[in-house]
Amino acid sequence: MDTLKVAVLGLGVMGQTHARIYKEMPNAELVAVYDIAQEHASRIAESYNVTAAESLEELFAVPGLDAVSICTSDDQHKTLALLACKYGKHVLIEKPLADDLAEAEDIMNAVNESGIKMMVGHTLxxxxxxxxxxxxxxxxxxxxxxxxxxxxxxxxxxxxxxxxxxxxxxxxxxxxxxxxxxxxxxxxxxxxxxxxxxxxxxxxxxxxxxxxxxxxxxxxxxxxxxxxxxxxxxxxxxxxxxxxxxxxxxxxxxxxxxxxxxxxxxxxxxxxxxxxxYGKNTGIMKEELSTFVSAVQENASFPISVEEAYxxxxxxxxxxxxxxxxxxxxxx
Ligand SMILES: NC(=O)c1ccc[n+]([C@@H]2O[C@H](COP(=O)([O-])OP(=O)(O)OC[C@H]3O[C@@H](n4cnc5c(N)ncnc54)[C@H](O)[C@@H]3O)[C@@H](O)[C@H]2O)c1
The missing domain is CATH 3.30.360.10 (Dihydrodipicolinate Reductase; domain 2)
Known part of the structure; x- marks a missing residue:
């Protein structure tokens, strides 16, 4: 099975964790990262030897990109999730789905209409x-x-x-x-x-x-x-x-x-x-990301639905x- 090509959006505490785990995962390939703080994104990209996209358009145009992790602050989830739906990329989005109920509903509807797969990172x-x-x-x-x-x-x-x-x-x-x-x-x-x-x-x-x-x-x-x-x-x-x-x-x-x-x-x-x-990240977050990657590859359902996260x-x-x-x- 081909490796899943993924990018991480938002490189704070959680985004850096996602990036590291994808980088270490045998069936995923971290291909790009993006953060509004561009210098910060460049530093992270350099450490992982991947592209730091300078805009969202550039990020979503990365050749072969299959999926994105959305790890920005909650108030940015909707804009980025809707873009992922528009570009047909699968999404792992950090919890909460959004910090506003109407925005959470917009995301849920966009996911259902677009046919992409979205997993919400309810870590527990x-x-x-x-x-x-x-x-x-x-x-x-x-x-x-x-x-x-x-x-x-x-x-x-x-x-x-x-x-x-x-x-x-x-x-x-x-x-x-x-x-x-x-x-x-x-x-x-x-x-x-x-x-x-x-x-x-x-x-x-x-x-x-x-x-x-x-x-x-x-x-x-x-x-x-x-x-x-x-x-x-x-x-x-x-x-x-x-x-x-x-x-x-x-x-x-x-x-x-x-x-x-x-x-x-x-x-x-x-x-x-x-x-x-021993130099690799393991534990609950790794399990969560592994579930996302393999469920997308195998077209399987996730343990949590977007409706439950809503x-x-x-x-x-x-x-x-x-x-x-x-x-x-x-x-x-
Ligand atoms: N699953 C968990 O246990 C867990 C734990 C902590 C945080 N979270 C969730 O993870 C998400 C991120 O939290 P964090 O603590 O890493 O936040 P953070 O503040 O450390 O990082 C957010 C990053 O997003 C970037 N950013 C903001 N707007 C952006 C945009 N429009 N495009 C690209 N980048 C943008 C910021 O520059 C920053 O680097 C939140 O939704 C939070 O609730 C989940």
């Missing part, structure tokens, strides 16, 4: 811990899900780095909204949320959001998400405690099961998402509306 679908939780529920091991607590707290450095370009709900909660509906095989019908603003006030965004979910089956749960964890704490503090009629599933992501101590402080190196192992944006929107209105919001 490839996280073995969430996959095991999904499997346990599908196999009936915990009976009927009744109630849960979930959490996704992230470092203050991430809150600062994103400078209010997105909200903690669109950046973090979309992950859990998607996996909760997937794991419970159920739909959220009501959300009720409150927020706190303190450390990120200069960017006009919440530090943390706490919310309740009610599902169509009657299952209920609480959820918290923040991006103000202190420096030298774990970068990610995520949790799921799901209680069913006949069992429980627990996910606890904090220390990564490895701690490196020095005279000054200690760190928890990543052992799951993007691990440097739904995560819809529920995120309902949470934001609930905060504004100060009351529960029905999602249907």
């Amino acid at each position: 679908r490839w996280d073995p811990r969430y996959y095991q939780a999904w499997r346990a529920v599908q196999e009936g091991k915990i009976g009927k899900p009744l109630h849960f607590h979930a959490r996704r707290n992230n470092s203050y450095q991430n809150g600062l780095r994103l400078k209010g370009r997105t909200s903690v709900i669109m950046f973090l909660a979309v992950h859990d909204i998607d996996v909760l509906e997937w794991i419970l095989n159920d739909k959220i019908v009501e959300v009720y949320a409150i927020e706190v603003r303190e450390r990120l006030q200069q960017f006009n965004v919440a530090d943390a959001v706490v919310c309740t979910f009610k599902f169509a089956s009657g299952a209920v749960g609480t959820y918290e998400t923040s991006w103000v964890l202190p420096d030298h704490y774990s970068e990610i503090d995520a949790k799921l405690d799901l209680i069913g009629t006949q069992g429980v599933v627990n996910i606890n992501i904090f220390s990564q099961n490895v701690v490196v101590h020095t005279d000054k402080h200690f760190t928890y190196p990543d052992t799951a998402y993007g691990v440097d192992l 739904r995560a944006v819809h529920i995120a929107n309902c949470i934001e509306e609930s905060i504004k209105l100060g009351r529960p919001v029905q999602t249907v």
Whole structure:
């Protein structure tokens, strides 16, 4: 089978990860990169010995290009996704599908009309811990899900780095909204949320959001998400405690099961998402990109549909509306 020729658009934290993984993948070929910061794009392109396109027209005209990864900030997703549809290129787009519901809908419609394949990078679908939780529920091991607590707290450095370009709900909660509906095989019908603003006030965004979910089956749960964890704490503090009629599933992501101590402080190196192992990137992100490449090559479906990713944006929107209105919001 021919290698899949791919380009990466947007070369920040995620774009550089995508570029590196494609470069190391045997059945993909990184052929070009593009970023509005052209000097930055040239540096990355040089390190991978690929073309740095100077415009989107030049990027989409790269001979043999099959697919693109869209890794720009969320507010640029729609423009770039619609261009990919126009040029008939398959897309791996970072989550959220878009940070605006109407834009997410435009992307979904354009994908369906164009016939390209689009996978949305809801990373937790490839996280073995969430996959095991999904499997346990599908196999009936915990009976009927009744109630849960979930959490996704992230470092203050991430809150600062994103400078209010997105909200903690669109950046973090979309992950859990998607996996909760997937794991419970159920739909959220009501959300009720409150927020706190303190450390990120200069960017006009919440530090943390706490919310309740009610599902169509009657299952209920609480959820918290923040991006103000202190420096030298774990970068990610995520949790799921799901209680069913006949069992429980627990996910606890904090220390990564490895701690490196020095005279000054200690760190928890990543052992799951993007691990440097003997000079190559491995882990959840690599699994996600490998799924994309092989599913396009084999014309297979992806573990997550564009409709499901759209739904995560819809529920995120309902949470934001609930905060504004100060009351529960029905999602249907
Ligand atoms: N899957 C995950 O776990 C995960 C984690 C972090 C971020 N993300 C998502 O990945 C995406 C990128 O996030 P990030 O943290 O890498 O952002 P970032 O701010 O580090 O990088 C964004 C890059 O896009 C470039 N850019 C902006 N507009 C552009 C345009 N029109 N054309 C080309 N380049 C453009 C910027 O110059 C920058 O280099 C976001 O959608 C974010 O939500 C996903």
